[in-house]
Amino acid sequence: MRKIRRWGPGLLLVSPSILLVAVFVYGLIGWNIKVSLSDWRQAEETSGFDTSAYKELFPSGVGETGEYVSGVATGEQSDTLSTDPAWIIDLHHALLFTVAFVLGALIIGASLAFLLDKGVKGEGMFRAIYLFPMAVSFIAAGVVWRWLMNPAPGDRATGFNLLFDKLGLGFLRNDWYLGQDWGAAALALPAMWALSGYIMALYLAGFRGVPEELREAARMDGASEWRVYRHVVFPHLRPVTLSALIILGHISIKVFDLIVAIGGKQLITQTPAVYMWILIYDARDYAKGAAIATLLLVGISVLIVPYLIYTVRSERRV
Amino acid sequence: MTTVALDRTSRRRRRRRVSSRVLKYAALAFAAVVVLLPVYVLLVASFKGAGEADPSRAWALPESWSLDAWREAWNGEQYGLLPFLKNSLKLVIPATLISTVIGSLNGFVLSRWRFPGADLVFLFLLFGLFIPYQAVMIPLTQIFIDVDFPEGIPRLAFAHIVYGIPITTLIFRSYYATIPEDLIEAARMDRAGMLRTYWSVVLPISAPAFVVTAIWQFTSIWNDFLFAVFIVTDPGQWPVTVALNNTTGSLVTPYNVQMAAALIASLPTLIVYILLGRYFMRGLMAGALKG
Amino acid sequence: MADIQLDKLAKRFPNGFEAVKELTLEIAEAELLVLVGPSGCGKTTALRMIAGLEDISSGDLYIGGKRMNDVLERDRDIAMVFQNYALYPHMTVAQNIAFSLKLARRPKQEIRERVQETTRLLGLEDLLDRRPKQLSGGQRQRVAMGRAIIRKPQVFLMDEPLSNLDAQLRVHMRGEIEALQKRLGVTTVYVTHDQIEAMTMGDRVAVMRSGELQQVDTPTHVYDHPANLFVAGFIGSPPMNLARGTIERADDGLLVRIGSSAVPIPAEIARERDLDPWVGRELIVGIRPEDLEGPGEDGRHAGGALIRAKIDRVEALGANLLGFFTVDAPPATSEAIAEATGGGLEEVALITREGTPFCATFEPRVALRVGDEVDVAVDVRRFHFFDPDSETAIGG
Secondary structure: OOHHHHHHHHHHHHHHHHHHHHHHHHHHHHHHHHHHOEOOOOOOOOOOEOOHHHHHHOOOOOOOOOOOOOOOOOOOOOOOOOOOHHHHHHHHHHHHHHHHHHHHHHHHHHHHHHHHHOOOOOHHHHHHHHHHHHHOOHHHHHHHHHHHOOOOOHHHOOHHHHHHHHOOOHHHOOOHHHOOOOHHHHHHHHHHHHHHHHHHHHHHHHHHOOOHHHHHHHHHOOOOHHHHHHHHHHHHOHHHHHHHHHHHHHHHHHOOHHHHHHHOOOHHHOOHHHHHHHHHHOOOOHHHHHHHHHHHHHHHHHHHHHHHHHHHHHHHHO | OHHHHHHHHHHHHHHHHHHHHHHHHHHHHHHHHHHHHHHHHHHHHHOEOHHHOOHHHOOOOOOOEOOHHHHHHHHOOOOOOHHHHHHHHHHHHHHHHHHHHHHHHHHHHHHHOOOOOHHHHHHHHHHOOOOOOHHHHHHHHHHHHHOOOOOOHHHHHHHHHHHHHHHHHHHHHHHHOOOOHHHHHHHHHOOOOHHHHHHHHHHHHOHHHHHHHHHHHHHHHHHOOHHHHHHOOOHHHOOHHHHHHHHHOOOOOOHHHHHHHHHHHHHHHHHHHHHHHHHHHHHHHOOOOOO | OOOEEEEEEEEEOOOOOEEEEEEEEEEOOOOEEEEEOOOOOOHHHHHHHHHOOOOOOEEEEEEOOEEOOOOOHHHOOEEEEOOOOOOOOOOOHHHHHHHHHHHOOOOHHHHHHHHHHHHHHHOOHHHOOOOHHHOOHHHHHHHHHHHHHOOOOOEEEEEOOOOOOOHHHHHHHHHHHHHHHHHHOOEEEEEEOOHHHHHHHOOEEEEEEOOEEEEEEOHHHHHHOOOEHHHHHHOOOOOOEEEEEEEEEEOOEEEEEEOOEEEEEOHHHHHHOOOHHHEOOEEEEEEOHHHEEOOOOOOOOOOOEEEEEEEEEEEEOOOOEEEEEEEOOOEOOOHHHHHHHOOHHHHHOOOOOOOEEEEEEEOOOOOOOOOOEEEEEEOHHHOEEEOOOOOEEOOO
8 A cells, every 4th residue: 555655654753662662661561560470579580470479468457557667667578468567557658648649739739820810910920939849859859848847856846846936836846747647648748849830830721721701701690700710610620620630649659759858768658659669679579569569550550541541532522 | 879889889899809819919929938938948058057057046047158068069078969960961961852852753743644543652652651660660770781781871861761752752742733734734745755844844843842841851850869769870870869869968968968959959950940931831831731 | 737537536534424425527638627615515625635635535536647546645746725825834935935846956046046937926026035924815825826836736726725815805816816827727626615716717617515516517607507406506696596486388388487477488498498398397496686687777677578576675786786575486495505505595585475585686776675666577598497306407
């Protein structure tokens, strides 16, 4: 078919990328899954099929909690199926972090966009301020926020705790990221700081994408400004909220730099992503590390794959 | 009677409008202060001398402004970031250039010089954007070892180029979708082939997409930690983010040096943001990164 | 210079939509053929198949005697003028026009000369260094033409090149394009939805509807002898008056009855149109407004049979005067007519009276008012008859 002459060059031009992605994304993921199902628990590679890594991760009952192991979590093997206490703690942390971060960034970003929607003096300046944290690395942010959220007690208080004291808000003092119950939520604060601006930009574009005539028609029909928002603008924003949830959700699952920068390898701030790193580098438990990585991937896919399909399909409809 | 009533309601409405506007500005200003708080802390701490390490004075301005921390964080024997800044620069510039060009070519083909299955290929590539990179780091490093790929920054650059394919392709594809199809058809009728059309017709009008992509890649690659910490084993080759986390910004370092270091490490991306930020924002607001 | 042959050319889109159905058409060398029809009739798709921008689903395309189905657009030696001009935004006028020559690696001197020649032909000499966004619509259109002309191709294709221009400019450019085509002598296929453009510009006109060719002939012939109801309603402005009538036999021959009016048909015409089989049957009768003449300023008639008309509406257009009245015959409603006239007649019809709205022409300065009762003269030879079922023309 002579038509190959037409689209052949295009395919050829894209083929290196296809190849690279096939190998380095899909191929390596496959390898990762294979490792997770092996018994490669120490430095020497073995090739047996072994699901012990997964069995250790999935709780088969209520695990022990409350024991802090400072420093490196040991991936001690045992012959009996047992739950991995570190893993359970990680999951709790991840859940808490995700809820706090996603809700926080969403609400803050949407609120800022709402305030800016009608246009204010100095909008450019405000937008620039809210967006600049995106240019800062999570590590650098971690250095500052680690200090800001310093839980040192009494006279050695510093950071936010000190500020609260000075402002007469001493009752707000708390242990931040070292707090037993809400530590993970505290970690969400720097993450919100970094990403609310981006969510704001998304929502602002959404708000401004509502045709002015729609709002005017509603006003003519006697709707108050609030009603106009509720019945005309907000419905328009559903796709934006969906995008925002997906983006925030997937960042939350993957987040690594920030946790490490603030909490290092401590169990009290550990999440599955950090645990994986520790297992590979310190404990050399490759199968288990790979297992965690695979589970992260599954978690993200559940979120992303339907969303991607939905986006491309609606694109085609247009 | 009615004029008085109208006057009262309009005054009330005006008062309500004024007070709601005041509230609005107050809220925005408060948010701005909160966002800028860490910057204040960074600056104030970085200009404090060694003697002002007292935690209770943390929020106060320095008694005597000192550049000691800056000197130490920049070039100091123990904590100097300079060599690592150079590493980062050696990493970011080639990686950004290459991945941007690849994204442009891909985006062009997948939107305006399509082939059967182009949309599927796009989805195929796009998925790479969402994977947890932890999942591929182990085998990636293994491959590097197996093929004896040059160690350190080259490996890191390669990784960023490959894993940058999805996002750069996405940005360019969205942008090129706004080029009218008949422009490409006119080029085809003028007997231009694919590369010729790209070079003479598409590339000259691609500036906005190049700016957005380059800024995004520059920032992502400069700020990356995950890839670097897995791939670069020789401390001498660390980019600045790893150095910041492991030494200069670590807990044992005096905190004024930590803060100065954090600022230095963020300087290039902040400068890019300040100088070129409006183009970046324009791209964001137009939804270039919606997905 | 080449001729074009379309042999049962068809285009079926993946979703099943048949944009062009078995189109067979011949375009002679140096001819300007206009493809005309309402939106969605397949004219642009047909054009793009000739260009090579759309794949041909079935049938054959020959240009200059060579089969072109599998030949890429760049190798067909065809130049195209796009509806939105598609000028390269970052290039100057000169660069836009010269682009194809630059790609063909022609020597710089030759390119320079040919650009000069082309821009002189189109009056663009002063605009050579401007960019498209600095040009007006008419100027852009000419640059688009220049880009096509400079290539000296064997075929020109034009996709509604005038539709984005103001009305006055359009009239002016029509003449320019036609003159240009005659001068260059390049086989041209011209697509438009504007039947006035079609009539004034084409050597021949091909009317299309829903992917099918309705009729192809010279403008005059299409006007005088429309092959079916669609063409009858589509060509001519204001559109042809159409109503249901019957043929009756009277003592001295046949007559056509439209409502309460009866118009006798001379024997030769009855024979010519072969109306005998239609005696006693209902058919569709059409007469163009131009062939329904009201009394002149002096009150006198052009002669011929008369129909009584009570004026419902008057349109004074300066150059002529249109008087609308209702004929008490059932309207000839059909999808074809509705599509051809854009549903205009139905919308215009006054609901108060039963019957079909008709339009007659009057001399421009006649004092015509709503409510006037006048006699309108009809030339029987200018009647058109159509089979109500097949919608095709009866007789010549």
